[in-house]
Amino acid sequence: MEIQRQAQLMYxxxxxxxxxxxxxxxxxxxxxxxxxxxxxEDLTTDELETTFVADLRKARSNIKDYQNGEWIxxxxxxxxxxxxxxxxxxxxxxxxxxxxxxxxxxxxLFAYDLHVLEEDHFTAGNITIxxxxxxAVSRLTLQEEEVCYVLLNRSMGEKLRCFIRKNNGDWTxxxxxxxxxxxxxxxVDSLFTEVKRIWKTEAYDLNTLLIDQRQEIVDVLISEQKKxxxxxxxxxxxxxxxxLRTIAKLQVDAPEELAQPxxxxxxxxxxAAIHAAAAQESNAEYxxxxxxxxxxxxxxxxxxxTEVASELEKLLQDIxxxxxxxxxxxxxxxxxxxxxxxxxxxxxLNSALLQDTLYEILKTRxxxxxxxxxxxxxxxxxxxxxxxxxxQVAYHFNxxxxxxxxxxxxxxxxxxxxxxxxx
Numbered sequence: 448m449e450i451q452r453q454a455q456l457m458y459x460x461x462x463x464x465x466x467x468x469x470x471x472x473x474x475x476x477x478x479x480x481x482x483x484x485x486x487x488e489d490l491t492t493d494e495l496e497t498t499f500v501a502d503l504r505k506a507r508s509n510i511k512d513y514q515n516g517e518w519i520x521x522x523x524x525x526x527x528x529x530x531x532x533x534x535x536x537x538x539x540x541x542x543x544x545x546x547x548x549x550x551x552x553x554x555x556l557f558a559y560d561l562h563v564l565e566e567d568h569f570t571a572g573n574i575t576i577x578x579x580x581x582x583a584v585s586r587l588t589l590q591e592e593e594v595c596y597v598l599l600n601r602s603m604g605e606k607l608r609c610f611i612r613k614n615n616g617d618w619t620x621x622x623x624x625x626x627x628x629x630x631x632x633x634x635v636d637s638l639f640t641e642v643k644r645i646w647k648t649e650a651y652d653l654n655t656l657l658i659d660q661r662q663e664i665v666d667v668l669i670s671e672q673k674k675x676x677x678x679x680x681x682x683x684x685x686x687x688x689x690x691l692r693t694i695a696k697l698q699v700d701a702p703e704e705l706a707q708p709x710x711x712x713x714x715x716x717x718x719a720a721i722h723a724a725a726a727q728e729s730n731a732e733y734x735x736x737x738x739x740x741x742x743x744x745x746x747x748x749x750x751x752x753t754e755v756a757s758e759l760e761k762l763l764q765d766i767x768x769x770x771x772x773x774x775x776x777x778x779x780x781x782x783x784x785x786x787x788x789x790x791x792x793x794x795x796l797n798s799a800l801l802q803d804t805l806y807e808i809l810k811t812r813x814x815x816x817x818x819x820x821x822x823x824x825x826x827x828x829x830x831x832x833x834x835x836x837x838x839q840v841a842y843h844f845n846x847x848x849x850x851x852x853x854x855x856x857x858x859x860x861x862x863x864x865x866x867x868x869x870x
Contacts, residue, residue: 477516485528501517503515504517531594531613538561539609540607540652561582562584566578571631573601574599574638577597577600580595582594596611596612597610599639610648623645680712680715698747710748710749713743713750717750718754718758733785737791752794755794756789759792762785767782767804770782770812770837774833776832779837783839798844802846805846820834820858823858834851
């Protein structure tokens with residue numbers, strides 16, 4: 448069925464009506480064809496790809512350097528192929544460096560579920576070594592395959608190598624692991640050469656990652672170094688606060704030698720205050736974060752608040768999910784406070800997901816709450832306050848709240864006539 452699906456994708460119309468074989472549309476449908484062939488060749492002795500490439504050879508490119516369909520297939524299609532070994536290499540480099548493998552756990556990567564069957568960790572001098580066995584299960588074809596990996600990391604990723612080998616029954620992970628351990632204990636001069644001898648495969652490195660994943664790995668590699676540098680940035684900022692205020696009063700720009708450390712120090716102080724506020728549910732810490740943003744503005748220091756906005760967005764979403772699950776008045780107060788913090792910091796959030804969750808809360812929680820308020824009874828004042836807090840937030844996220852306010856008018860009329868609540 449997956450072969451048939453890829454073959455049907457091959458006939459996507461835009462790949463057939465342009466005049467150049469090397470166009471992205473035609474290259475894409477050739478990728479679908481290559482995948483169908485790859486799957487089919489496991490089920491037949493026919494050399495499907497050889498025949499296919501021979502046909503492509505007859506199609507000439509309008510661009511001299513690209514020659515014909517065979518050249519385009521070999522250079523643009525096959526070189527982009529992402530094999531199971533590539534996926535395990537990607538997993539080892541990306542996932543292991545971020546969180547580490549744990550025996551018995553499962554990771555989802557692309558179209559595969561990866562089950563960790565074995566995992567070990569060694570050190571040899573300044574080299575860290577992670578190795579293990581992963582069972583890869585395709586969610587499309589349900590095919591299963593066991594793949595062994597060994598990841599060697601030295602010099603902040605500069606000497607990172609990952610070796611991959613399928614477990615076809617001609618060797619065992621335990622033997623390879625023991626041989627590697629013995630090589631380490633014997634003080635093997637070239638560990639990379641030794642691993643290559645045991646694993647009998649070529650190495651993957653950071654360049655094997657998909658391009659959009661490389662920045663994430665760079666962030667992992669430098670995260671510890673950033674932590675080591677932060678105290679220095681804080682010292683420069685603390686030592687020069689008075690000078691920075693003087694420069695700001697004179698309405699001139701601070702030199703970059705002062706501005707950059709201050710920019711970094713203030714950003715991480717803001718993040719620390721937000722994390723502390725979330726952990727302690729402390730409005731005082733939120734106020735500290737807001738004051739730091741305002742301080743940066745007074746000093747004429749522009750801070751990239753993208754990471755701060757992302758953190759607040761996650762906190763807002765967590766609170767909204769809590770309210771969606773169970774409507775609690777005290778949580779409504781937290782929501783309003785966090786929304787106020789976001790607005791005073793003038794942070795731009797990705798509102799789509801927040802709006803979707805707010806819409807669900809308005810339908811499933813606010814409407815029933817308003818009906819309960821209008822029926823009267825104990826604690827309706829607290830419920831009325833909570834509903835209004837959510838409506839204030841909804842208003843700031845561009846909802847028309849008039850229909851909900853109108854439904855509250857019967858209660859508000861009774862409320863206004865009760866002398867107990869008069870000023």
